[in-house]
Amino acid sequence: MKPTVLAFDVFGTVVDWHGSIAAEVTQLLPQADPIAFASAWRSGYKPAMARVRSGELGWTRIDDLHRMILDQVLTELKIDHLTEAQKKHLNLAWHRLKPWPDTVRGLTLLKQDFTIVTLSNGNLGLLANMAKNGGLPWDLILSAEVFRHYKPDPQTYLGVCQTFDLKPHEVMLVAAHKDDLEAAHACGLQTAFIERPNEFGPKVTRTDLGQESWTTYHAKDFIDLAAQLKAAS
CATH class of the missing domain: 1.10.150.240 (Putative phosphatase; domain 2)
Incomplete structure (x- = not known):
């Protein structure tokens, strides 16, 4: 589903x-x-x-x-x-903060078929300014500030479900961090891991980019995720 x-x-x-x-x-x-x-x-x-x-x-x-x-x-x-x-x-x-090269195009593609929202520990003002500066086409900005809990507290993930009156499996967390995804998975959400090999700068080589059996999707970037979700329809 x-x-x-x-x-x-x-x-x-x-x-x-x-x-x-x-x-x-x-x-x-x-x-x-x-x-x-x-x-x-x-x-x-x-x-x-x-x-x-x-x-x-x-x-x-x-x-x-x-x-x-x-x-x-x-x-x-x-x-x-x-x-x-x-x-x-x-x-x-x-x-x-600047978007990755695939971000705006990928989010725009995903927005055609899904409601796309933030679920960040960043506060609302920060996320709104970032979206304005980077041209990020969110449908809604949600933050730990809304729920008064920081990820990986379950209240953050389940808060998204409550906001939209959805069951956990009807929401998918998209993240480049497996600890974040594991916490969402434990709450019943679907998960999509995005490879961001350069996240920690040029001197750090990420060794955690392999696919996990418990993630719903594993994608190179947002454009790849959009293609996989389209193919699954």
Whole structure:
């Protein structure tokens, strides 16, 4: 059975966070290693969310978590010359992440037959600005902010089902991360793994791109996924 709604992870699946952040760091901090800076900033992402999920921190938007991590990275790298305005601008780089080359065309193809929505830990304002900047044709922007739970909490995946009054198997999570897909699968959703070999930058070779028996679909990119779903009709 084909799904009715496709819910997309965003960071890494829809947009190139590493390449985009590295490019912004190059412009603002030419003395820094942009590849290492982007990786260091992102490495604080899951630990920061874990603090919210555990209750150590109250509900905190990703924008604010990103700023907390940014301040830590700047301190660790002994970068102390940025003004507050420059720090704020750099933090908003996550609103300006660039889509992968196949993204807009692939989403447009998928939108012809499915309702396409975000299911991201990014906050609503971030996702809206990203969509505007990148021309992402979402039918609806859903976020962990809506459900007050970060993935992989079940409330996020089941929240999409509740939003559309659908059973879990009528929704499919599309993601480049198997831990995200495993959590969705455990909630009864269909799953589609998208290979993004360059997600973590030019110095990291992903070794987790093989097909799993429990995923519903496995695709090279969104255009490939659209073709597979079309063929399954």
